[in-house]
Amino acid sequence: MYESLALEILSSHIVEGPSDPGPGDIVVVKPDLLLMNDITALLALRVIEETGAPVDCSRIRTLIVLDHYSPPPTASIATSYRLLRRFARGHGCILKDVGEGIMHQVAVEEEAEPGMLALGADSHTITYGALAVFATGIGSTEAAYILAQGELWLKVPHTILTRLEGRLEWPLSGKDLALEILSRTGGDGAVYASIEFTGPGLASLGVSDRLTVANMMVEGGAKTALFPVDKVLVEWMRRERGTVKPGWKRLAPRSGEPSMEVDLSSLEPMVSEPPAPYNARPARELEGVEVDQVFLGSCTNARYEDLEAAARILKGRRIREGLRLIVTPASRRVYQKALETGILGILHSAGAVITPPGCGACFGSTMGVAGDEEVILSTSNRNFPGRMGSPTARIYLASPQTAAASAVTGVITDPRSLA
Amino acid sequence: MRVSGYAFKLGDSISTDDIIAGRYLYITDPNELARHIFENRPEIRSRIQSARKPVVIVAGRGFGYGSSREHAPLALKAFGVRAIVAESFHRIFYRNSINNGLLAVEAPGIRGMVEEGEAITIDLDRGVIEVGRGAIRVGGVPGYVRSILEAGGLREMLRRLAGGRSP
Numbered sequence: 001m002y003e004s005l006a007l008e009i010l011s012s013h014i015v016e017g018p019s020d021p022g023p024g025d026i027v028v029v030k031p032d033l034l035l036m037n038d039i040t041a042l043l044a045l046r047v048i049e050e051t052g053a054p055v056d057c058s059r060i061r062t063l064i065v066l067d068h069y070s071p072p073p074t075a076s077i078a079t080s081y082r083l084l085r086r087f088a089r090g091h092g093c094i095l096k097d098v099g100e101g102i103m104h105q106v107a108v109e110e111e112a113e114p115g116m117l118a119l120g121a122d123s124h125t126i127t128y129g130a131l132a133v134f135a136t137g138i139g140s141t142e143a144a145y146i147l148a149q150g151e152l153w154l155k156v157p158h159t160i161l162t163r164l165e166g167r168l169e170w171p172l173s174g175k176d177l178a179l180e181i182l183s184r185t186g187g188d189g190a191v192y193a194s195i196e197f198t199g200p201g202l203a204s205l206g207v208s209d210r211l212t213v214a215n216m217m218v219e220g221g222a223k224t225a226l227f228p229v230d231k232v233l234v235e236w237m238r239r240e241r242g243t244v245k246p247g248w249k250r251l252a253p254r255s256g257e258p259s260m261e262v263d264l265s266s267l268e269p270m271v272s273e274p275p276a277p278y279n280a281r282p283a284r285e286l287e288g289v290e291v292d293q294v295f296l297g298s299c300t301n302a303r304y305e306d307l308e309a310a311a312r313i314l315k316g317r318r319i320r321e322g323l324r325l326i327v328t329p330a331s332r333r334v335y336q337k338a339l340e341t342g343i344l345g346i347l348h349s350a351g352a353v354i355t356p357p358g359c360g361a362c363f364g365s366t367m368g369v370a371g372d373e374e375v376i377l378s379t380s381n382r383n384f385p386g387r388m389g390s391p392t393a394r395i396y397l398a399s400p401q402t403a404a405a406s407a408v409t410g411v412i413t414d415p416r417s418l419a
Numbered sequence: 420m421r422v423s424g425y426a427f428k429l430g431d432s433i434s435t436d437d438i439i440a441g442r443y444l445y446i447t448d449p450n451e452l453a454r455h456i457f458e459n460r461p462e463i464r465s466r467i468q469s470a471r472k473p474v475v476i477v478a479g480r481g482f483g484y485g486s487s488r489e490h491a492p493l494a495l496k497a498f499g500v501r502a503i504v505a506e507s508f509h510r511i512f513y514r515n516s517i518n519n520g521l522l523a524v525e526a527p528g529i530r531g532m533v534e535e536g537e538a539i540t541i542d543l544d545r546g547v548i549e550v551g552r553g554a555i556r557v558g559g560v561p562g563y564v565r566s567i568l569e570a571g572g573l574r575e576m577l578r579r580l581a582g583g584r585s586p
């Protein structure tokens with residue numbers, strides 16, 4: 001029988017439930033990390049105020065990250081931010097203020113570690129599964145409940161074991177793999193499941209690509225998306241975080257009968273057509289679609305590796321006249337590194353507008369909002385009508401490589417023709 | 420537990436971005452949120468504004484797709500939606516609904532059984548949904564979830580925890 005990573009991690013966090021839990025069972029768990037963004041924390045605050053629930057952030061490490069409307073575009077949002085700062089100070093939560101970055105990127109850079117259970121009031125909390133963290137999204141009332149009680153109920157997920165074969169080669173990326181998987185699951189094929197990755201293909205999939213893949217599995221409905229602790233992850237943890245722990249061994253790659261298989265060597269650059277992320281098809285089939293704005297940003301694809309990939313294509317080139325390229329690094333750290341290595345300079349010279357870190361245009365809140373009937377090519381994760389601004393804007397999703405190539409030509413372009 | 424209303428039919432993969440747009444999420448007052456429902460989907464918006472209340476949404480697969488914004492069930496509830504019956508739900512939306520005392524019930528095949536505007540009743544105790552054409556059996560709500568619903572949602576449970584310090 002396949003021993004799921006999900007159950008392995010959950011088991012060490014259960015405070016109440018059946019003695020030998022399996023898929024479908026309800027367990028009460030105590031998380032290691034609780035995360036909230038500006039939006040969901042505001043609502044959690046309201047719940048706390050209305051119910052009078054007793055709050056104690058010191059029991060569970062709690063982060064509040066001001067990312068969705070950062071920096072605030074209006075006075076009322078700026079005023080809400082004051083409330084959040086005061087709350088965090090008053091209750092001992094860790095506050096990541098304007099410009100620190102997107103919650104998920106901050107968590108991956110500073111907090112998440114293999115074997116942890118992270119509950120976050122944001123659906124893309126699932127991202128940290130790339131670091132073998134059982135990470136899943138919850139609502140604001142639930143975040144308030146955890147602040148008061150230190151625990152929450154979860155249903156143990158069933159598993160979709162996904163075997164990766166072959167090798168991922170430039171200019172293919174984790175985004176193309178994510179879109180390929182979503183084209184198979186559709187919008188609800190993985191609802192409540194833990195998608196777990198295995199197979200020889202893992203060796204060519206760096207942590208940045210894994211984060212992109214895990215991030216997008218929620219678009220297929222997944223509860224969590226778990227990569228095992230392997231050489232790639234251990235080396236990354238040592239380099240980026242300066243830590244490796246013996247307990248991680250139990251989260252090693254698993255074998256079992258896969259329910260999905262993907263050959264990375266035969267992947268193609270993929271693009272999602274509106275109105276949903278799972279509407280993905282090869283970029284070459286959409287070549288020629290004219291683009292008004294390219295957005296290189298979001299918790300899916302705005303890490304250093306993503307900016308570097310775009311710069312590799314844009315170096316010595318200019319973006320097409322009349323097209324806007326908005327670049328929003330995922331965090332202050334990403335911004336700093338890209339500044340130091342000259343990546344931001346390359347993007348800027350190519351014609352990009354570089355914004356401070358945050359969610360920005362991904363969410364249609366600030367810094368690159370889409371107008372009526374505009375066509376946007378975005379490296380983010382959602383292309384629902386109105387997601388980036390006007391409900392009549394059409395949003396296509398693609399990798400940084402495809403986004404950069406398309407920014408040069410002004411039309412959706414398979415990056416293999418420019419790489 | 421019995422909840423009744425008039426069916427308002429929707430398709431598959433209705434997202435929380437469809438229900439309430441990102442630009443309103445700094446708002447926390449449910450009544451104010453309710454004024455903006457379905458702005459990203461103007462055709463749905465105009466239909467639901469003239470729908471007979473209380474509304475029971477009858478939807479397809481993957482209802483509540485996407486973002487964790489609890490503003491979505493809050494806005495629907497404040498607008499006058501009593502319950503949502505769908506072929507399937509996305510998990511965070513489902514939790515958020517229950518936590519706010521908005522009944523969400525999975526009922527495969529429901530869309531073919533109900534006409535727009537028809538009276539519909541969900542009877543959780545008997546495990547059936549009653550419509551004009553008869554009754555449909557539905558799977559139960561798990562015990563733990565049921566206890567949250569019966570308490571009036573997780574919000575109510577929090578209020579009790581606080582020991583009656585608030586109304």
Ligand code: SF4
Binds near residue numbers: 122298362381
């Ligand atoms: S970048 Fe986009 S998807 Fe990610 S947390 Fe921000 S708004 Fe959500």
